Amino acid sequence: MKNNKLEYDSVEGRVIRAESGRFLVDDGTHVVPCSLRGKIKKERKRRVRNVVVGDRVVIHLTGSDPNPESEGVIESVCTRDTMLSRASSGGGKREQVLMANLEQVFIVMATREPDFNPGLLDRFLVGCAHQDLETVICLNKCDLADSMEYLPMTAPYREADYTILQASAETGEGLAELKSALIGRISLFLGPSGAGKSSLLRKIQPGLEIATMSVSDTTGKGRHTTSYTELHGLDAGGYIADSPGVREFGLWGIEERDLDTCFPEFREYLRQCRYPDCTHSHEPDCAIKAAVEESALNGKRYTSYLRILESIREGKLGF
Ligand SMILES: Nc1nc2c(ncn2[C@@H]2O[C@H](COP(=O)(O)OP(=O)(O)O)[C@@H](O)[C@H]2O)c(=O)[nH]1
Numbered sequence: 525m526k527n528n529k530l531e532y533d534s535v536e537g538r539v540i541r542a543e544s545g546r547f548l549v550d551d552g553t554h555v556v557p558c559s560l561r562g563k564i565k566k567e568r569k570r571r572v573r574n575v576v577v578g579d580r581v582v583i584h585l586t587g588s589d590p591n592p593e594s595e596g597v598i599e600s601v602c603t604r605d606t607m608l609s610r611a612s613s614g615g616g617k618r619e620q621v622l623m624a625n626l627e628q629v630f631i632v633m634a635t636r637e638p639d640f641n642p643g644l645l646d647r648f649l650v651g652c653a654h655q656d657l658e659t660v661i662c663l664n665k666c667d668l669a670d671s672m673e674y675l676p677m678t679a680p681y682r683e684a685d686y687t688i689l690q691a692s693a694e695t696g697e698g699l700a701e702l703k704s705a706l707i708g709r710i711s712l713f714l715g716p717s718g719a720g721k722s723s724l725l726r727k728i729q730p731g732l733e734i735a736t737m738s739v740s741d742t743t744g745k746g747r748h749t750t751s752y753t754e755l756h757g758l759d760a761g762g763y764i765a766d767s768p769g770v771r772e773f774g775l776w777g778i779e780e781r782d783l784d785t786c787f788p789e790f791r792e793y794l795r796q797c798r799y800p801d802c803t804h805s806h807e808p809d810c811a812i813k814a815a816v817e818e819s820a821l822n823g824k825r826y827t828s829y830l831r832i833l834e835s836i837r838e839g840k841l842g843f
């Protein structure tokens with residue numbers, strides 16, 4: 525009996541929810557409500573280590589027989605393969621890790637309600653590119669506008685070779701494609717509040733809302749809107765994280781000289797500038813500027829580049 529207990533004392537799992545010091549860890553068979561071990565908590569205060577959604581952790585089961593998995597303590601956190609960070613809002617002095625161990629990001633933007641915001645989209649794209657994350661642009665609410673209106677919105681991104689998926693949680697357009705892109709992978713839905721992230725998820729996996737609520741029940745809090753990032757297992761395999769609306773996306777840890785490579789369509793021109801450390805703003809004989817003048821590169825994307833460059837120079841990362 526004692527030996528048996530030892531065998532299931534410590535298990536590995538994945539954090540599927542992290543909210544003010546309380547965590548839900550999925551160990552493959554159970555979802556275990558967990559707290560943090562004291563030592564990790566101290567490190568967390570010093571911001572050495574934050575436990576976030578997607579982290580793989582070792583937990584010690586502390587529930588009592590016959591339900592040891594009714595509670596647990598996070599003992600250690602495994603090294604992350606990937607993560608997505610942004611600068612904390614309100615000054616941007618701190619790194620906020622939104623998620624760990626993600627494989628791809630779906631940036632969900634609406635055609636309308638809220639209005640398509642290319643400046644915000646560009647910041648999301650730069651943040652993901654800087655952290656070497658694959659991205660797909662998911663243009664939702666295609667039922668609210670006609671293609672004459674929304675195709676030009678995504679044209680610069682199509683030209684830059686981004687994968688773009690047109691969708692509507694309302695009519696079901698694009699959902700089969702979206703679903704197949706999610707199977708077997710760990711993905712994050714990122715985008716402004718109201719773009720339709722939660723609606724798309726509910727359509728992709730009917731019953732998800734119920735699952736969400738029953739998980740909430742284990743901590744006694746029933747919630748209907750997304751107020752924290754939460755990871756959902758998909759029946760077809762894979763995990764998808766729904767994030768709360770991100771109104772601003774402060775870039776974290778990105779240097780002036782790294783920015784140009786985060787615009788994939790710029791890359792083929794980069795070695796043609798006169799100065800190898802060209803920032804493509806004021807320098808003479810700049811291949812990027814020349815390409816913009818010849819309309820080989822999109823002017824709006826270039827303006828976005830300049831704006832982000834300026835914000836890095838001014839150290840204003842938190843917006
Ligand atoms: N017309 C239309 N409305 C949508 C679509 N997707 C979501 N909505 C609506 O937009 C609102 C915000 O959706 P929600 O999924 O909560 O957005 P989230 O904040 O990104 O999770 C809700 O009222 C949805 O019913 C869509 O494709 N078309």
Ligand SMILES: [Mg+2]
Nearest residue numbers: 721722749750
């Ligand atoms: Mg939502």
Ligand SMILES: [Zn+2]
Nearest residue numbers: 797802804810
């Ligand atoms: Zn240049």
